[in-house]
Amino acid sequence: MPGRWTPPVKVAPETYKMGAAVVVHMTRRSVLFSPGDQPSLMRKAPTTGADVVVFDLEDAVAPARKGDARRAVSDLLTAADFDPDCEVCVRVNPVGSGAGDDVDAVLSGGGFDSVVVPKVTDADDVATVDSLLAEHDATSPVLALVESAAGVLNAHEIAAAGPTDALVFGAEDLSADIGATRTDEGTEVLYARERVVLAASAAGVDAIDTVHTAIEDPSAVAADARFAADLGFDGKLAIHPAQVDPINDAYTPTEADTAWATRVLDAAADSDAGVFRVDGEMIDAPLIAQAERIMRRARAADN
Incomplete structure (x- = not known):
């Protein structure tokens, strides 16, 4: 994976695609979200053993605190010296709902490795974020979060978009979008899960599975992560540090x-x-x- 973005260097998108090759990019077994308006939690996130930490400016932050979160993430990216083995990522708000302000804020700070774009419905959403970054003479691998009926159905074109380095599946938002009831078995989202894996594999990018909402049941997290690995996912989202080890173990061969x-x-x-x-x-x-x-x-x- 290329080094973290440092102004005013511009790196060609194909360099990032080369960086996504199997041999050289960082592994993404565990992808841990950390609320962007809680600096103490963000500082701890890279020490949890997660392969990727995502400083979250979207769902984890209340609308009234978006500005505070942008400043906190920018300050942390400027001041912190992160472990080079931990991929540092920022989740911006959806295209048309704050992504531009988020990009302006994080690029005023220091280095990061990649960007999570939520609620991606088609390849144009990926291209829009790429254009926002280009306005700052920057480019970044995009982890495209598909979490709607449109996003899942367009997964192939999203995965094939030049800046896309991973497809990320979001089951909770998808269930709300289609009116499905979430169950422990997960049969209501199984087709969507499999479609995301197929699209990612066909495009040669990573596939990252949805969160498991149980944060106090490591055995359930481990079982869900093993099932996702069996489906072909390369890693899984985490919403609490306690989920990191069970996920990493599930994706580490015996x-x-x-x-x-x-x-x-x-x-x-x-x-x-x-x-x-x-x-x-x-x-x-x-x-x-x-x-x-x-x-x-x-x-x-x-x-």
């Missing part, structure tokens, strides 16, 4: 997983055949790809 993947990849390197045997199991291209994915996650977790 020793048995990495041992299996190592045997498969070693055997693949030694074999000229399209299909070969490892531990009594027939291995072909899809299982080799699975082994490579496990090793990428293992390497990312070690960084």
Whole structure:
């Protein structure tokens, strides 16, 4: 991932897309939101073990406190010395509802790595934020939050937009948008979850799963994160530091997983055949790809 934005340097968008390649970008197992109007919580967020911290100017901040939050985030970005292994992100307000003011504020501060754009309905929303950044001679990877019927149905074009570096799924807002009732099983949003993964995978960007609202039930968070990982998500949103470790664990391969993947990849390197045997199991291209994915996650977790 490229270094945090520092005025007045302009970095070409394709540089960020290159930075999103599997080998070089930071992992995004856990993406922790921190309210933008609470400086003490924001200062602590990068110490929680989260791969990404998001200083939130949107839902976590009451309308009357937006100005205070913008100043607090700008001040923190200017003064803080963040761990380089932690991706620092800002969630702006939706396009047409404060995103421009947010961009003006955060770019008056110091460095950040990426921007979360909420309530993205189509690729134009991503392009608009990219244009707002360009007005400051800046560019940034965009984590596009799809949380409406329109956003989910347009997920492919949103994921394929040049600045998009990740698709983020928001189940709570989607449920409100379509009138669904949230359940523990989550069947009401399963199709949308899967569609986001497919769109992200087709575009070669990360897929980040929705929040789990239980903040005092780490086992439930862990189970939901494991299910999301099984669906193909690269990481999961967190709304409390207690959720970070269960999420990270769910996206970190076990020793048995990495041992299996190592045997498969070693055997693949030694074999000229399209299909070969490892531990009594027939291995072909899809299982080799699975082994490579496990090793990428293992390497990312070690960084």
